[in-house]
Amino acid sequence: MVPDDLSQPVRLDAPITGIVVHPRGARIIRRGLVRLPVPAGDGPAVAGVRVELDGLPWELAPDSVRVGGRGPARVLGVDVVARTHPDPADTASADLAARRRALVAELSAVADKDDAEQARRGFLDVAARTGAAALARSWASTTGAGEGLAAAEDLLAARIGEVHARRRALAERRAELERHIAALDRTIEARQAPRTPDTRTVVVDLDADATADADAIVADTVADTDGEAGPGAGPGADTAAAEGIEVEVELEVSYLVPTAGWRAGYDARLDGERVTLTWFALIAQRSGEDWPATADLVLSTARPAAHAELPELTPQFVDLRQLPPPPPPAAAPAVMATAGAMPLGRGRAKAKGVKVARAGEPEIDFAGAATYRPPRRAAVPADGGRHRVTVAVIEFDAALDHLTVPRTSPDAYLRATVTNTSPHTLLPGKVSIFHGGDFAGSGTIGMVPPGAEVELHLGVDHRVRVERELVRRATGRRVGGSNRRVEAAYRVEVTNHTPRPIQTVVRDQIPVSRHESVTVRDFQARPEPDERTDVGLLSWTLELGPGATGRVEFSFRLEHPRGTELTGWRD
Known part of the structure; x- marks a missing residue:
């Protein structure tokens, strides 16, 4: 696991240098340099260094974070931390929000003071009732008690007047605070300042080692993944270790965002x-986060998935459908209710709803992308x-x-x-x-x-004129039979009004029978169609020079029993 004695975090400045956009999602690549301390000579080993890359979008997939790089260091672990920001993004909006919170707090204090004054008035009312009764008894038995009663009345009236005065002042202050809060609300709404978005921070725990082997640093978001140093150390790595200076490590952080x-x-x-x-x-x-124009942009047809699994088949059991049994006698429901059982019909409906179909998750096909x-x-x-x-x-x-x-x-x-x-x-x-x-x-x-x-x-193309005409339609009865026949003939003319030769494909159709007593006979065409399908579709290709007219003619006979009506065909 990652040791707990890591030094103060070092901020990594890693701008976006590469973007791979998928049909759903995009992989963002950031690169930056960080300087790590290296122990001098035979000095004590340097504790691990925690490097933080903050300000990353909240939408990134934490499991997709990958850290690579080159330099004399080992990766001890990678983690993704959430950073929440409840305050607005700009300073002016934050000041307005702070002023509003202060006014709301003062408004609550005014309400508390008004409650205290109401309690004081209640106390004075109780004191007036109990004191008046005592003074009345004293007045009846003592001479000169009238002067004392008058003094008590004056004192009580003065106290009640003071309570009312303070409550009026509190009411005025409450109204003033409410006006200020409403004005601030209008100002804040007019500014429409966005709140500072929540972000994520990638935390990389590194162990500086100037004598590490020249291998690339590679680590995913797994705490116990280690990586070796890369050739970025160069020939000066041993000198750095001897002199106790800092060494540079290049880190590459990539992550997937689904909202692209x-x-x-x-x-x-x-x-x-x-x-x-x-x-x-x-x-x-x-x-x-905006993608800068300086980043290397690549478009990919790969479709990365959070859970790439191959599709699987489940057993397909075949059985005969069982007919439901006859309804039970009238007394059966009472017996079953006594036994705590479920009627058979409800049990079968419940079993039918348990059927679950599992669909295979899409997989990443980088080879074919x-x-x-x-x-x-x-x-x-x-x-x-x-x-x-x-x-x-x-x-x-x-x-x-x-x-x-x-x-x-x-x-x-x-x-x-x-x-x-x-x-x-x-x-x-x-x-x-x-x-x-x-x-x-x-x-x-x-x-x-x-x-x-x-x-x-x-x-x-309005320079090519097309006309289709029904040139013959005749109906009659077949000789020696009871069938009714319909003969139809059509002519299509195409005229080229463009200044150059053109090729025109003419498509038409003849009816196709779907009943054994209905037949389509004696199809004739001039010229013969280049293509004729089983569903009666016809196609001709005409080569027309400037000003030339091409003609297509075809006919057929349709027979059906007398007294019946055809459907699906029109002239």
């Missing part, structure tokens, strides 16, 4: 047949807002085409299909799409590994 995270976002800009993809990270944090280092550092304040940091700017060649589904809409949508030729795996995120200088819309993209394709929707 990042997600990916993109801006895709189409210019001609090139797509410029700006990949950025949206970072937000409420850790209680990816890290990204933005080319430019940025400061991230602890305001909870999302701050944009550019990760990379990538250019791709785009394959442009149009997509139209004239059955649902006469619009033609411009698409850009790009292949991820970069070495980066694009993460899922929202993408804002621009066509030249115009905003075309927004969407989302999924995980896109290198070599995979991603499709960007660039909105409606």
Whole structure:
């Protein structure tokens, strides 16, 4: 354990030098130098030195604290201590709060004095009643008692008057104090000064040893963990021990804060047949400390967890469902109540509610995690807002085409299909799409590994005109049978009003039967569809030059028994 005779704590000044932001949480890295005394010659051994790094955010996970470093020292233990601060952060607000506390204390003292005056008045009332009776008896038996009674009345009246005067003064003081307190409350509320946040302090117990081996100091938040000195001692370590001077030890303290995270976002800009993809990270944090722009910022896809465990399976027992027994006779409940038993139906319901499903805790997969280092550092304040940091700017060649589904809409949508030729795996995120200088819309993209394709929707292109027409619809009865048949034929025309050749994908459909007595026959199309699925989806690809018109025609016959009504199909 850590010895109790450690010297006076030494404050460690360790600014933030590195930040690793995870999707949920962030690891903060601080580095600083501390000077430790070393015994001279054969002098007595130096007691352990306690180094404190204070002002750390309250939200940090104490179990995640790790202390490393380099220098001639051994780590005897690491601890995390809570520091509470009930007073406001600034001096003016603290003075206002102190004045208010003083006024409230004086108001309590005034109330106590008023209670004392009320007790004094009660005593005078009792004294007046008992004294008046005694004076009346004395007056009846003694001559000249009237003068004494008058003097007693004057004295009692004077005492009661003094009590009332003091109570009036106390009431005035109470009202004055209440006005001052109300004014202070308004001032404090107007300032809205935040209270000094509660913080945590990392306490590192070191043992200075200038002759230690040249190994790095490493310790977690475990009291009995030891670490050896590192190469930071240098060749001057022996000289330091001989001369009794101080030596420098570099300490690195890292910890995890859960109130932070990042997600990916993109801006895709189409210019001609090139797509410029700006990949950025949206970072937000409420850790209680601002992240400076001088810190090394790294984005990671790892998801650290407080309790990383592998998922486990529990036995899955299979049994036959037991039918509930017939209801007991009327006298049975009384017998069971006498025996203190529970009815069978309630017992089964209780057993069913005991079922517990255990879910595996997420694990840390650092081997499969990816890290990204933005080319430019940025400061991230602890305001909870999302701050944009550019990760990379990538250019791709785009394959442009149009997509139209004239059955649902006469619009033609411009698409850009790009292949991820970069070495980066694009993460899922929202993408804002621009066509030249115009905003075309927004969407989302999924995980896109290198070599995979991603499709960007660039909105409606009004220069491509699409028309769909029902050119024939006929109904009749099948010869030699009782079935009713419906014949339908459609024509789709796509006209290119752009100044360049385009490729247009036309999608349509034919009905599919879900009943044995309903059939779809004699499907014909010109040209033949490039794709036809089992659920009746059709797809054609048209190559259109400037000003050209492409045409798609298809027809089918639908048969069903007479006297029945079809559902799920419309012209």
